[in-house]
Amino acid sequence: MKAIILAAGKGTRVRPLTYTMPKPMIPIINKPVMEILVEHLARHGVGEIMVNTSYLAPAIENYFRDGARFGVQMAYSFEGRWENGRLIDEPVGSAGAIKKIQEHSGFFDDTFFVLCGDAIIDLNLTELLEVHRRKGALVTIALADVPRSEVSSYGVVVTDDDGRILEFQEKPSVEEARSTTVNTGIYVFEPEVIECIPSGVEYDIGGELFPALTATGAALYGAKMPFQWLDIGKITDYYRVIQMALRGEIRGFAMPGTEVTEGVWMGLNVRADLDRCRITPPVYIGGSATLEPGCTLIGPSFIGPGCVIESGAHIERSVVFDYTRIGSAAHLHEMLVCGGYSVDASGTVIDLARADIDWVIADARMPKRPLSEEQRQFLAMLEQWSGRIPAQP
Numbered sequence: 001m002k003a004i005i006l007a008a009g010k011g012t013r014v015r016p017l018t019y020t021m022p023k024p025m026i027p028i029i030n031k032p033v034m035e036i037l038v039e040h041l042a043r044h045g046v047g048e049i050m051v052n053t054s055y056l057a058p059a060i061e062n063y064f065r066d067g068a069r070f071g072v073q074m075a076y077s078f079e080g081r082w083e084n085g086r087l088i089d090e091p092v093g094s095a096g097a098i099k100k101i102q103e104h105s106g107f108f109d110d111t112f113f114v115l116c117g118d119a120i121i122d123l124n125l126t127e128l129l130e131v132h133r134r135k136g137a138l139v140t141i142a143l144a145d146v147p148r149s150e151v152s153s154y155g156v157v158v159t160d161d162d163g164r165i166l167e168f169q170e171k172p173s174v175e176e177a178r179s180t181t182v183n184t185g186i187y188v189f190e191p192e193v194i195e196c197i198p199s200g201v202e203y204d205i206g207g208e209l210f211p212a213l214t215a216t217g218a219a220l221y222g223a224k225m226p227f228q229w230l231d232i233g234k235i236t237d238y239y240r241v242i243q244m245a246l247r248g249e250i251r252g253f254a255m256p257g258t259e260v261t262e263g264v265w266m267g268l269n270v271r272a273d274l275d276r277c278r279i280t281p282p283v284y285i286g287g288s289a290t291l292e293p294g295c296t297l298i299g300p301s302f303i304g305p306g307c308v309i310e311s312g313a314h315i316e317r318s319v320v321f322d323y324t325r326i327g328s329a330a331h332l333h334e335m336l337v338c339g340g341y342s343v344d345a346s347g348t349v350i351d352l353a354r355a356d357i358d359w360v361i362a363d364a365r366m367p368k369r370p371l372s373e374e375q376r377q378f379l380a381m382l383e384q385w386s387g388r389i390p391a392q393p
Helices: 033-043 057-064 094-105 125-135 148-153 191-196 205-215 235-246 373-387
Strands: 002-006 048-053 073-078 080-083 086-089 112-116 119-121 139-145 155-159 165-170 181-189 220-224 229-231 258-261 264-266 278-280 283-285 296-298 301-303 314-316 324-326 331-333 336-338 341-343 349-351 361-363
Touching: 002 033, 002 094, 033 057, 033 112, 033 119, 048 057, 048 094, 057 073, 073 094, 094 191, 094 205, 112 119, 119 181, 125 139, 125 181, 125 220, 139 155, 139 205, 155 205, 155 220, 165 205, 165 220, 181 191, 181 205, 181 229, 191 205, 205 220, 229 235, 235 301, 235 336, 296 301, 301 314, 324 336
Parallel strands: 002 048, 002 112, 048 073, 139 220, 264 283, 278 296, 283 301, 296 314, 314 331
Antiparallel strands: 080 086, 112 181, 119 229, 139 181, 155 165, 155 181, 258 264, 324 361, 336 341, 341 349
16 A cells, blocks of 8 residues: 655744744654554555655755654655755645656556645544545545534535535635534545646645536545544644643543653753652653752653753743753743744743843753843842742642
8 A cells, every 4th residue: 555645844833943943843742644644554565655855855854764664664755956056946846746656667566545744633433444445536535523612723624414515615714614524634546636737837735636527527535534633734733742642632642752751751961860859740751851859840841862850940831842941930821942942821932032031041052151240230130039938739
């Protein structure tokens, strides 16, 4: 069985994470989301996987290579060009990616899966394939229901009683949506579909190909099956998924590292005296991290590899990416910290340097900067102020 994973997008709604990594490489407790997807495909007998790449393509290609360590064969279709010493992204759209691969080699010679590289699923793909064949479908789409308030983030689908798709609405307003059933980005295609994709132009599956096929009366079917679908469409979605992983709510996901005490996992080479830190599980602490005595970690929280959490720092229900120093004056509450940026629970992004707080939250690999007189006075004021407040039970 063959599949294509769509992985060429820039992931603009997941910034700042995607400033330095392509969206499929965003880690779920140290494992890229696309790796979870590849493993799932392998479990359902998919042995040959194509991946279209464009934005930060080497990060994906160098990590997965030929797929051998995941028990599959993988290859890549790069969408772009090399110019003046750097790669220029030129994505051709989700449907255009399939056309490009087919014109190159005729790879898709039988029924195949199409999946987006930015979601965690436990869908029974074998059962989805059986539904597809039983219906005699040209395309079968895995469908899910969402709250009406969220329909504008998805492609809405209208079906008849037999599951045949009658209409598509691409991200309609709440008022205009004709159903709350949405396209999950998980498809089964027959190769004949590719003949309907124009050559040499950017072309999208949900916004262009599917409406065009529906207009011709093609056999497009939707399949509603119970499964966990965690779509990382926005930065707030990512925060929610990490919280779920830490709480053990992602089916089939195994926490890495060693559980050193109930609900507290650690990677290798962590320096920490747990008796002198306040830790409320669930918490994951990555390899080679340092927890100074007197720091506080309240879960669900993730501390990435190589981080330094200073004495006095307070981290609560937060996600801290690799090699971050959290200073003694920091109090993180439902925050995500990554590469010089922080994001709060509402999705508001703060540039730490511009906000002049990069002396509180900084790169742990950089020498620790001496504090200015103004910063020392500020810390003294905080200590004096906190000393007047009774400790919380």
